[in-house]
Amino acid sequence: MNLVPAVDALLEAHPDGVLPIVSAGAPVLRAPAARYGGELGAERFHRLLEAMRVTMRTAPGVGLAAPQIGLPLAIAVIEDPGVDDDATAAARERVPVAFRVLVNPTYTPAGPERVSFYEGCLSVPGYVAVRARWRRVRLLAADEAGNAVAEELAGWPARIVQHEVDHLAGELYLDAAAPRSLASDAHAPRWASEAVPRGAATVLGFPLEGAEPTPRA
Numbered sequence: 001m002n003l004v005p006a007v008d009a010l011l012e013a014h015p016d017g018v019l020p021i022v023s024a025g026a027p028v029l030r031a032p033a034a035r036y037g038g039e040l041g042a043e044r045f046h047r048l049l050e051a052m053r054v055t056m057r058t059a060p061g062v063g064l065a066a067p068q069i070g071l072p073l074a075i076a077v078i079e080d081p082g083v084d085d086d087a088t089a090a091a092r093e094r095v096p097v098a099f100r101v102l103v104n105p106t107y108t109p110a111g112p113e114r115v116s117f118y119e120g121c122l123s124v125p126g127y128v129a130v131r132a133r134w135r136r137v138r139l140l141a142a143d144e145a146g147n148a149v150a151e152e153l154a155g156w157p158a159r160i161v162q163h164e165v166d167h168l169a170g171e172l173y174l175d176a177a178a179p180r181s182l183a184s185d186a187h188a189p190r191w192a193s194e195a196v197p198r199g200a201a202t203v204l205g206f207p208l209e210g211a212e213p214t215p216r217a
């Protein structure tokens with residue numbers, strides 16, 4: 001892909017900044033994204049990031065990776081306003097995340113703990129599924145100004161980062177989700193309302209990695 005004309009065409013076709021989101025089945029979502037090395041130039045890069053922010057907020061979502069708008073580039077944006085429900089927020093360690101840009105991000109686990117929660121993806125509309133992830137990760141990246149980012153994240157922010165960085169490796173959250181946890185929009189509210197998906201695990205019949213072991217009868 002010739003990046004500059006591709007980005008120009010994308011931005012010109014969507015002057016409101018709301019870019020079409022690519023859904024599962026598109027090859028771009030299955031290819032490793034190329035490291036970004038400044039090829040777009042500062043001004044075009046800034047306009048692209050602004051469009052990604054608008055697209056993420058409009059969807060709405062808490063993260064968006066460039067492959068999701070059809071660009072095979074290792075760039076993602078994240079932003080999470082958090083949730084009102086205290087029990088859910090506490091169980092998921094979901095705290096607000098201010099808008100930020102991750103350029104060429106990678107993560108490594110920062111501890112052995114795994115946690116399982118329902119998760120969804122703007123590129124897999126209509127469904128959610130339970131995905132076990134590292135509770136803590138160490139994030140390495142650059143920000144939009146090229147400054148190095150090296151920090152440890154826990155809870156939901158760590159989950160968002162894992163989800164977005166996985167996109168840049170050509171993965172989707174479903175690749176390692178519990179298959180029997182899959183729930184359509186019609187059923188998602190029932191299960192997503194659980195702080196921890198124990199009822200879903202029992203009723204739908206899937207193992208809940210990372211939850212406390214249940215006593216055996």
Ligand code: ZN
Binds near residue numbers: 122123163
């Ligand atoms: Zn996604």
